[in-house]
Amino acid sequence: MSVQVGDPVCWQTLQEGRLFNDVLPIEGQEHAQTGHSSVHSLDFHVEDAFDDDRCDVLALLCLRNPGLTATTVATAGALVGVGEEDRTLLCRPRFAIRPDPEHLKAGRSADPSPVWRPVLIGGSRPYLRVDPAYTTTAPGDDVAARAFSRLCHRLEEALTRVRLRPGDLVLIDNHRAVHGRDPFAPRYDGTDRWLRKLTLTFDLQRSSVRRRAGSRALALS
Template sequence: MAEVAALVVTNIEQQQILHLATQLEVSPQKQQEYCTQAGLLAADLPVRLRGRIEEFFSRSHGSALIISNLPMGTVPPTPQGNSTHVGQGTLLARVQAIINQRLGSMIAYETQASGQLFHDLAPSIDEGSLQTSVSYDVELDGHTEQCFSPLRPDFLSLACLRSDPSAHTYIFPAVEITQCMSPDQRDRLFEPMWETGVDTSFRMLDQGFGLTATRGPISLLQGDYNEPFITIDETLTKGLTVESQDLLDLVITLYRERRTKIVLVAGDLLILDNKRSMHGRSSYPARLDGTDRFLLRTFIAQSGRAIEFAMRADSCVILAKYS
C-alpha cells in the first residue's frame, strides 16, 4: 500500500497561511507574475509545513502528501464541468498556488482548461461516462497524468473545495510493482514493449500536435529498480506483443488490488508524485445542483526553466504542439 505522508496544520499555522494568501493579489490570468509572487510568499510558509514539503520532495518514492485544515474562504456553488474557471478565484486556490511554488513551478497546457493554471474538477453531464477528470458515472482508470507527453507534470496538486464521501482517489506507487514481480518480469518492464495514445481531453479540442497521436515504443518503468519512474494509462497503453500485454494486465491487477484509497475533505491539499506513482478515481453520484464534489487541479514542474522552450510567451502554458 502507498505510504501517504500527512500534515494537519494547526489553527495558528492556518492563520499564518491565511495571511500569506491575502497578500497574493495578482490575477492568475497574469500567470508568470502570479507564480512569481506565490513563490516569494512560499518562503514564509510555517516552518513545520516547509519541512514536510522538503521531506516529501527529497524522499518521495511514489507516495503522496496530504495537507489538511487549510484556510478555505467562501466556496462558490460547484459548477457543471470545467469551462467556467470559478475555482481560481477562491482563497484555497491562492493557498494551493503558494504551496505548489514551494515544490517547483506551476504550469498549464494549451489543450486543457483553455490554458488555465487551475482546473475545476466538477461533474459534467456531457462527460459523465467518459475517461476524463470531470466524469462521475464511471471509475477513472489508473494512469500517470499525460503519460503520452514528454513534458508531463512532475507533480499533481488537488485541493478540495467540496467533498463527497463516496468519491475515492486511488494511489499506487511504481516501487510496489518491482517488489511484487519476479526479477525477469521486473526487467521486462524496463524494455520498450508498449505504445500509448493521447488522452481524450487533449483530442476533444482538435489541437494540432507536433508529435504523433500514438507514442512509442515505450517502457512501463524507467530509471532505478529501487525508485522507478512509471509511464502508464490503463485506457491508452497497449502491449506490442502478447507477452507485453500480459505484463500490462498484471500491473493493472496489482494496481486494483493494492492501491490506497483516499477521501478528500474540504480544506485538504493532496500532492502526488506523477513520475513515481499512478492514480485514479472511483465513480460517484452527481446531483448537478451546485453541491457536488469540487476539486482544483494544478500541475507542477520540478524545473520550470527546463521547459521554457515549449511555453507560450509571457505565460506558463505549454503549447499543444509539444504535447
C-alpha cells in the first residue's frame, strides 16, 4: 500500500541500510531522542530534518503495541496565527540542525556537522523542518531562539495522539507534519511496542541525482 504513495528509500547510515527500519525499545536507550527510547517521550520532529534529501512521506506499520502507546502528530495547520516577524525569522537559515545519534554510530558515514537551515520553507502554506532535540541557534541570537520556541509551543499544543493497533498503518506528510511518541515502560521480553518504518519519496530520480552529488541518502527501486 505504501508504495502507491511514493518510491521507498533508505539510509546507508541506519540499521545497515535496510529498507524497513525497526522502531522498538532498546535497553540502555530509554532516554534517547531516537525511535529506540521508551520511558522518555520522543519529541515531535520532522524525519531526518538535518538533510535536504529527507523523505516526503513516513510510513509507520504497527506490529505490536500492547499498551496502546500513542504516536503524536501535529500538522502545519498549527502555524495559523504565527506573527509576520516570527515567520520571517523562521524562514531564514539561522538554525543549526544536527543528525540524530543513530546516523552517527561507529562505522557509519553521516556528517556530524550541523547544517544551517530555515525551519519554515515557503509562504502562506510553509513546509516544516523542525527537530527541536537537535536544533540550536547561534550564540547570542536570542531573537531567533525565541521565535523557534514559540513555534515549538504552537506545535506542542496542537499534538494529536494516534493509538496504533497491530496491522494499523499511518502515513505522515514529512513536509507538513511532525510526529513523536508518548513514553511507555519497556519490558524487554519480546512483547514490547514494535513498529516498522518505511520512508518514501515522490521523485526517485531527484533522490538519485542528489545521492550522486554526495547526499547521505540511498535510494532503492
